[in-house]
Amino acid sequence: MQARGATAATDRGEISRRHILNTAALAFAENGYNGVSLNDIVRDTGLTKGAFYFHFPSKEALALEVFGTKQLDWQAAIAERLAPYERAIDRLNAMLDCGCEMYETDASARVVGRLCVELSRERKLAPRLTVYLKTWFEMVTDLIRAAQDEGDARTDLDPRLSAETIVSAFIGVEQVSDALTELGDFRARIEKLRTFVMAALRPCP
Amino acid sequence: MQARGATAATDRGEISRRHILNTAALAFAENGYNGVSLNDIVRDTGLTKGAFYFHFPSKEALALEVFGTKQLDWQAAIAERLAPYERAIDRLNAMLDCGCEMYETDASARVVGRLCVELSRERKLAPRLTVYLKTWFEMVTDLIRAAQDEGDARTDLDPRLSAETIVSAFIGVEQVSDALTELGDFRARIEKLRTFVMAALRPCP
DNA sequence: TGACAAACCGACCGGTCGGTATGGAGGATG
DNA sequence: CATCCTCCATACCGACCGGTCGGTTTGTCA
Numbered sequence: 001m002q003a004r005g006a007t008a009a010t011d012r013g014e015i016s017r018r019h020i021l022n023t024a025a026l027a028f029a030e031n032g033y034n035g036v037s038l039n040d041i042v043r044d045t046g047l048t049k050g051a052f053y054f055h056f057p058s059k060e061a062l063a064l065e066v067f068g069t070k071q072l073d074w075q076a077a078i079a080e081r082l083a084p085y086e087r088a089i090d091r092l093n094a095m096l097d098c099g100c101e102m103y104e105t106d107a108s109a110r111v112v113g114r115l116c117v118e119l120s121r122e123r124k125l126a127p128r129l130t131v132y133l134k135t136w137f138e139m140v141t142d143l144i145r146a147a148q149d150e151g152d153a154r155t156d157l158d159p160r161l162s163a164e165t166i167v168s169a170f171i172g173v174e175q176v177s178d179a180l181t182e183l184g185d186f187r188a189r190i191e192k193l194r195t196f197v198m199a200a201l202r203p204c205p
Numbered sequence: 206m207q208a209r210g211a212t213a214a215t216d217r218g219e220i221s222r223r224h225i226l227n228t229a230a231l232a233f234a235e236n237g238y239n240g241v242s243l244n245d246i247v248r249d250t251g252l253t254k255g256a257f258y259f260h261f262p263s264k265e266a267l268a269l270e271v272f273g274t275k276q277l278d279w280q281a282a283i284a285e286r287l288a289p290y291e292r293a294i295d296r297l298n299a300m301l302d303c304g305c306e307m308y309e310t311d312a313s314a315r316v317v318g319r320l321c322v323e324l325s326r327e328r329k330l331a332p333r334l335t336v337y338l339k340t341w342f343e344m345v346t347d348l349i350r351a352a353q354d355e356g357d358a359r360t361d362l363d364p365r366l367s368a369e370t371i372v373s374a375f376i377g378v379e380q381v382s383d384a385l386t387e388l389g390d391f392r393a394r395i396e397k398l399r400t401f402v403m404a405a406l407r408p409c410p
Numbered sequence: 411t412g413a414c415a416a417a418c419c420g421a422c423c424g425g426t427c428g429g430t431a432t433g434g435a436g437g438a439t440g
Numbered sequence: 441c442a443t444c445c446t447c448c449a450t451a452c453c454g455a456c457c458g459g460t461c462g463g464t465t466t467g468t469c470a
Contacts, residue, residue, distance in 0.1 A: 013447060032326060034239045038428055049429080051448045059428065120384035121237060129384055157404050164381075164394070165374060165401040172377025173370075179325035179334055189369070196370040199362050200405030217466085218417060243458055254459080255419045264458065 017055045020045050025066045025108035033063055033118045060124060067115045067125065071132055074112055077102060078139075088146035089153065089201070095143070096194045099170065100187045110183070113174055136167045144201070153201040166197055222260045225250050230271045230313035238268055238323045265329060272320045272330065276337060279317055282307060283344075293351030294358065294406070300348070301399045304375065305392045315388070318379055341372045349406070358406040371402055 023045045027036045038059050042049050056062045081098040082091045102109040116132060119125040140163035147153035173193050177186040228250045232241045243264050247254050261267045286303040287296045307314040321337065324330040345368035352358035378398050382391040 016447080035326070037426075039426080048449050050432095050450070053429075054447060117380055117384060121240070133381060133385060154404075157401065161397045162401050165378075165398050168377035168381045168394070168398070169370060169374035170377065171380055172373035172375065175322055175376055175380065176338060176369075176373045179322060180338060189373070192366045193370050193373070196362065196367050196405070199359075200401070204409030221417075242456075244456080253419050255461090256417070258459070259417060 013055075016045075016047065016051060020047070020052060020055060020062070021066060021069065022108070024062055025070060025111045028063060028066060028115060029108045029111035032114050063115055063119065064125065064128070066111060067119070068128070070108065070112045074102065074109070075135070087150055087152060088143045089150070089198075092140070092143045092147065093194065093198070095140075096170075096190055096197075100190050103183065103186055110174070113171065117171075117175075133167070137164050140166055147201065151203065154203045157201065162201070169193055169197075218260075221250075221252065221256060225252070225257060225260060225267070226271060226274065227313070229267055230275060230316045233268060233271060233320060234313045234316035237319050268320055268324065269330065269333070271316060272324070273333070275313065275317045279307065279314070280340070292355055292357060293348045294355070294403075297345070297348045297352065298399065298403070300345075301375075301395055301402075305395050308388065308391055315379070318376065322376075322380075338372070342369050344368075345371055352406065356408065359408045362406065367406070374398055374402075 020041070024036075024041050027041055027044060030036075038049070038052065041059075041062075042052055045052075052062075056065070078095060078098050082094050085091045085094055112132075116125070116129055120129045137160070141160045144153055144157070144159040144162050148155050148157075148159065170190070170193065173189045174183075174186065177183050177189045225246070229241075229246050232246055232249060243254070243257065246264075246267075247257055250257075261270070283300060283303050287299050290296045290299055317337075321330070321334055325334045342365070346365045349358055349362070349364040349367050353360050353362075353364065375395070375398065378394045379388075379391065382388050382394045
């Protein structure tokens, strides 16, 4: 006897749903919310509008779900990546590395950043977005504070203030790199950012 | 006898043209390129489509011209603002101040940033945009180098690297502030950015 | 006053947008 | 076999997009 309602293994509905989600993530990552029409997504999936509207109530709902899931992926990946490091300053470094790697290995990773910026302008994501950014702020703030305690960061810097600057800078670097080289030099720019940040944080000899 | 062709003072054509330009700048600044339809602009100006297409060949051309003129305004304002200061570190400070003030006093000022990001994604502005960003990079690079020479900035930082990071951070702060508070806390965030940057640049005691 | 061009009007075009209505294939269930 | 529900295809909708076009108004100069 199997679970009631859902037919577990061969659930083609769930497969289609995930397929739509992944396809949309890629498309949104590449061309943004307004740059992708529903017809584009439908065509890319190989399905039809009828199929789409069976699984999602609207294009906006799709985008929100894409954002939500990818955002969780991000945070999980970061958390896993940071775990091995003992010192906070190393975790901060690893965090930036992790960001680069995700952009390099998963073309749909940047859907988070794009949708975050784009949908926030239309005030459709505001609550979720606020939480998202604040989470980042706090993660980095904690890292900097810890680094200060461990003697790896100068103590005359306000942790929160520095954290918000660093996170904003990361977002800005993404925009600039996308504008200039379609993210072709993203890794290089993040390396620069890291060098600057580390120099700024480093205690005076 | 007055100038042939152009009738100097009461040139209603030129007035309409500028009116369209200003109206569009405001609209684009507030809602972005794709967020504003031609009908919106036409309605806001109080004119009609016929009038619009007499002055501009397309919506895209309008946006490009808006970007170009506003960009020049920016650079001129910055240059004027920086002139009185002798020390490079003061000019760097004044530069950030000037950015804040423009955003506060001229609602259409941020059309530069918005169109820069939005149009670059559609690769319509690429050449002009590259120049624009590179100009910023170089301005800040020169300032940092000068500050180092004057003993106001630590010398173990690469000027270009630091400059690109600072400019990117500025852009990122704009995005974040817009996303969270519709630029309501832009000044405050830039102040934070400045504090961090200055602390990072300051020579160790 | 009349000719002429610059400036402007507003209806209209083809196309695309997000979204809807309807019906049918196919497996599970009685 | 009859029935029901899930899942998807097809055809279609009204709204709106950027852009065009024939015609009208306005100002200038002979």
